[in-house]
Amino acid sequence: MSEKFFGILKSNDPLFFYLNKIKELKLHNFVPVDFYLVQSFSNTKKNVYKYTSNFDGTTFVVKFFGNSVTNNKEIAKKRLLWEFNKLKYFQICSNQEIKIINPYCYLVNVDCALVEPYIDGKTLDYYIKYAITNNKKDKLQKKIYLLAKLLNCIHKSLTQKHYDLSVEKNYCSKILNTLYKDKLIDKHKLLNIKNICKNGFSNIITNASNVHGDATTTNFIYSNGAIYAIDMEKSKIASVELDLGFIVAELKHHFMLFGLQEHDASEYISYFLYQYSLLSGKSLSYLEHNLKFFIALGLFRIARNWYLDNSYRRLLIEKAIDLIQ
Numbered sequence: 675m676s677e678k679f680f681g682i683l684k685s686n687d688p689l690f691f692y693l694n695k696i697k698e699l700k701l702h703n704f705v706p707v708d709f710y711l712v713q714s715f716s717n718t719k720k721n722v723y724k725y726t727s728n729f730d731g732t733t734f735v736v737k738f739f740g741n742s743v744t745n746n747k748e749i750a751k752k753r754l755l756w757e758f759n760k761l762k763y764f765q766i767c768s769n770q771e772i773k774i775i776n777p778y779c780y781l782v783n784v785d786c787a788l789v790e791p792y793i794d795g796k797t798l799d800y801y802i803k804y805a806i807t808n809n810k811k812d813k814l815q816k817k818i819y820l821l822a823k824l825l826n827c828i829h830k831s832l833t834q835k836h837y838d839l840s841v842e843k844n845y846c847s848k849i850l851n852t853l854y855k856d857k858l859i860d861k862h863k864l865l866n867i868k869n870i871c872k873n874g875f876s877n878i879i880t881n882a883s884n885v886h887g888d889a890t891t892t893n894f895i896y897s898n899g900a901i902y903a904i905d906m907e908k909s910k911i912a913s914v915e916l917d918l919g920f921i922v923a924e925l926k927h928h929f930m931l932f933g934l935q936e937h938d939a940s941e942y943i944s945y946f947l948y949q950y951s952l953l954s955g956k957s958l959s960y961l962e963h964n965l966k967f968f969i970a971l972g973l974f975r976i977a978r979n980w981y982l983d984n985s986y987r988r989l990l991i992e993k994a995i996d997l998i999q
Contacts, residue, residue, distance in 0.1 A: 676715070677724055683710035689736070689784050693725060696778050696789060697732055705730040724792060733792035734778070737905075740785030750786040757907040758788055764884075764906065767827035771820060775904045793904070795897030802891065802928045805942075815945055820901040821894055821921065822949040828903070829883040829914040829954065837882035839875040841912040842971065846871045849974045858977065858987055870998050874967045878913075885912045889920040891928070914954075918961065919968025920975070921946060927976050927990065970994035 683690050685708075693710060697703040710725040725734045737757075739750040764774040781787040798817060805814035847868055854864045886893070887908035895902045922943050929939040947965075951958040973994035977987040 677713040680712045680714040680723060683712050683725060685709075689725075689781070689787065692779070692781055692784065692789070693727075693734055696734070697727070700778055701732065703730065703732055705732075707732075733794075735790045735792045737788045737790070738785045739788070747786070751782055753907060754780050754782065754786045754788055757905075757909075760906045760909045764828060764831065764903070764909075766831060767824065771900050772824040772827060773900050773902045774906070775902055790904075793895045793897050793902050795895040795902070797892045798894045798896070798924075799891035799928060801896065802925065803932070806929065806932050806934065811941075814942060817896055817901070818942060818946045819949050820896070822946055822953055824894070824901050824903055825886065825889070825914075825917050825921075826950060826953040828886055828909075829917070832884045832911070834882040834911055837880055837913060839878060839880070839913060841910060842916060842968070843872055843875050846875070846971050846974070849971070849978060852978050853974065853991065856978075856980075856987075858984065858991060867995060867998075871967065871971070874998055878964050878967070880913045880915065880964060882911050883914050885910060885914060885917045887912065887916070889917040889924075891924050913964075913968070914956075915961070915964050915968040916971075918947070918950065919965055919970075920972040922965065922969045923972025923976060926969070926973065926993070930989070930993075931986070966997045970997045973997075 683693075685691075690707075690710065694707055697705075697707070705727070707727040707729060709728050711728065713724040713726070715722050715724070721739075722735060722737045725736060726732070739754040740747065758777055758780045761774055761777050765776060768774050768776070775790050775793065778789045778791065781789065798821065801814050801817045804810055850859070850864055850868055850871075853859050854861065859867070886903060886906060887910050888905055893903065893905045895904060925939040925943050925946070929935070947961055948958060950956075951961055971994075973990045976982075977990040977994070979987070982990075
């Protein structure tokens with residue numbers, strides 16, 4: 675993720691005191707600090723900042739749920755505690771190869787801040803781009819295998835039978851409303867797609883599990899041979915295909931973004947689903963049969979991004995509609 679200078683955190687800020695306490699109590703690092711260099715991440719990581727101490731380079735990531743996100747402190751506190759508790763719960767998945775970021779603490783009185791370790795690594799989108807531009811197929815496949823392994827562990831942590839896909843139906847409606855407000859689809863197309871999605875999801879018979887809920891390429895970091903899942907604020911009980919469909923949509927999107935045909939991503943998509951099938955014990959034909967509506971949902975979701983060109987956003991929408999018609 676790209677980072678840019680944002681400012682300096684000095685000793686008169688309450689966060690300064692807490693970061694030093696974490697250094698002392700959790701990292702056993704007693705090196706003094708004059709200030710922390712503050713950097714912001716790219717547009718995809720709003721209200722998340724990197725803090726680096728000036729003497730020893732100790733680095734933290736802090737995510738704020740408070741005033742800059744919502745004026746309602748109780749809502750901010752609930753969102754903060756939700757993500758903190760989810761990250762702690764999913765530590766059951768952490769081992770040498772797959773890891774969930776382990777937060778240090780939460781600070782309700784400091785703009786509802788979540789304090790986490792900084793992982794120095796590369797996100798999944800970096801390896802997708804690297805594979806496309808350097809034809810390094812094996813390297814990307816290794817990263818995709820670790821991703822399949824990580825998602826399988828998250829999904830296996832809970833199972834709920836006879837799931838009605840209410841989360842997916844509501845989410846699809848919400849995304850389509852955004853695309854309509856952005857004038858990327860007209861009212862007729864809005865109502866038509868909503869109806870197709872509602873009927874399509876209603877005809878899928880599946881179980882529910884814990885899911886990451888925000889399976890984008892920037893929420894998986896690779897470092898020292900391991901994969902880390904971050905940003906689990908949207909983790910919920912839903913169909914496992916929600917995460918899988920989002921990843922497939924991301925792969926399609928990145929290949930299209932580099933001017934390639936979406937079928938150029940098919941080898942990696944097939945590899946991802948095959949590995950997940952082996953790990954989960956779910957048949958590949960079952961996964962592929964159910965997946966098209968979830969992939970379409972992922973493409974609609976990517977099309978919301980305002981920083982993409984409008985013509986490209988419309989192309990994503992058309993690709994999604996082709997899948998479900």
